[in-house]
Amino acid sequence: MDGLDAEPVNRPRVRPAAGHGLGHRPLPPLSLYVHVPWCVRKCPYCDFNSHQADGELPEQAYLAALQADLEHALPLIWGRQVISIFIGGGTPSLLSAQAIDTMLASFRACLNVLPDAEITLEANPGTAEAGRFLDYAASGVNRISLGIQSFNDEALRALGRIHDSRQARAAIEMAQKAVERVNLDVMYALPGQSLQACQEDLQAAMAFQTGHLSLYHLTLEPNTVFAKFPPPLPDDDLAAAMHEHIIEATTAAGWEQYEVSAYARPGQRSLHNQNYWTFGDYLGLGPGAHGKLSFHDRIIRQARHRMPESWMSRCMQRDGSQIVEERALAPQELPFEFMLNALRLKEGVEAGLFSAHTGLPVTAIFPTLKRLEERNLLSLTGGRLRTTELGWRYLNDVLEDFLQ
Template sequence: MKRLVPVPTPGREDDGRPGVRGKPGLVALPPLSLYVHVPWCVHKCPYCDFNSHERSGELPEEAYLQALQADLEQAVPDVWGRQVSTVFFGGGTPSLLSAEAIDRIIGLFRAYLNLPPDVEITLEANPGTAEAARFQGYAQAGVNRISLGIQSFDDDKLRRLGRIHDAAQARAAIEMAQRAVDRVNLDLMFALPEQTLGECERDVREALAFGTGHLSLYHLTLEPNTVFAKYPPRVPDDELSAAMQDRVAELAQAAGFDRYEVSAYARPNQACQHNLNYWRFGDYLGIGPGAHSKISFQDRITRQARARMPDAWMRLATEGAGKHVVEHRELSHDDLSFEFMLNALRLREGVEGGLFIERTGLSLMAILPAIHRAVDRGLLEPGLDRIRATPRGWSFLNELQMEFLA
């Protein structure tokens, strides 16, 4: 890792925070990831709050590819010359795109960006039979990691979640993904509608039996502006949910998985490098409808957001002049402090204190009062060499993160 050192500049605001006129200053830049958003899905799940849109019939694949190229061309000047450390196709349902489309997109990335030959390229996929049949083609295009949205192996629970696949299709898709690529992640959810502890345990045991290198195990949450928020299903209470979470962790860790992040479990050398870059406050360029970016420059760190609606994004991106970027702002000191801690505290090992300085350009003095409060509450381990949540802090992560919200 290159060390970032605050740039001493004459005439800065004398507030103990380095940078040009009080702004953070960096002499090296953090790793850069690339995120690609594919917005369409066959059916919008009732719990989903992502930027996904139901689409019947064929996708406007050619129009999407042309807009994606236009989006990329307009974004390249902000990241010119920087090496891309990871690529992630998210959605929506990226596996609705043909293998030929994924091949063309990855070809664009290699033409426009500094993409190493062995870069981690992840594609999210649904276990539907039609999509699973494409996995070998994705691998030939350059995808080397597939993340499958399994959610459960219980047909009744899958119906309640609005999933369009059944358990048999999930099992078949896992086997097809494992034949196509070496690295496979399974997404599972627990605390499902009317789920028992035994049902939760059976799901996790079955997932572990496939021998994949990575598991993402999420607690179902009823997010605002979703069908489940408007019509809440009957879900396990807090006590049962906590018991499920503890059992999930026990089973995964007993099978040789390291719980390296709140919801992520990996065997040795199988951690998701793309997500690790997020949690360590690295940079990422997001292209596609609704995609977000965080880009560092020598004297500032900025955020961008693309137009959310697919048709509007395609039209605006192809018109040029950056019209598809609907939000562009520079992060303030308070933004940087909170966003860094929001991500870093998700990691079990936390981060070295120096990484806060390296990635934000700020002094640790900027967060010292919040650190003291969190330590006094037993949520954060004392000391500045490593910033890490205590077991209690990890259990009450939202409370810990809010200590850093100015």
């Protein structure tokens, strides 16, 4: 959840768009995203809103600001059920167990959080943080997402990670003892990585038999150290071979690729991320957090101020100045916004979900659907909208059609 690179001088007032045509429809599911902005050290490939922590974290000031941020947002979501909470970063596991307990207690007091809501906490494999996993679970965290990235110490050093393979393995074991649902983030196409090294990383990850794997192709994002000083990366053919091996190996071992980078065992899909991908709603709290909220007559997007100290200060003013962007989506934006997420899902979505979550009739996109079907890039059969195998391979080209 990236923050903004620039801050508008004034926060725009949101009004219902004239002739929006969304109608009175049921609102989509609602999730909560919470951003913890601090890391021990900024990784050279990372373009998230993360800041190196100098000394002790300002936990109390952060929690007070988070409470104020939440209270300001309550009128927008009053009475709606929260199906999932995702605490991301940064490195949320730098927060003490008491801080996470206070945070979740506050959410339960102010929000209609479902008793069985999925509550995920991102964590780094450092030993100090891993020692808190049981306490996090006691506070209500029921899913831990570990940023492993690699089990190869040389690769970890190239990525600027602060943990080694031994700590990674120990953290996975501690996470599995604390919660039933564990995700491992692993990257491939790393600096100097061979196909064999990629295979060994994947084999090591699968050996732990976690329910979920997030397997990402390393990309050089703008405004990162790697973008300024590019490391030697595998060429496209080698990266494609790595990707092909990942799909074959995970399928054979019982994981299903249900999204571009997500692989899960039965019953272990990420509810929170699936809500994003089906164009559900999410309230974003914390520095740099983004949100998308639906109303009966409009859909809005929000973004918070990205600098932690300034965000905390603005929240405590209680005037909403921590929100630096808030705008209603125009009807012509909605098809692309919906498809950008939904077509990431391997099995696609029910066609009726387009109308349910955008308020627009599916006939609004019939010309584009017909054009893509004729090119064998998209399929609309049995009431289900999904890419073909060819469309899945050229997903960016498919999405560009919805920008027209």
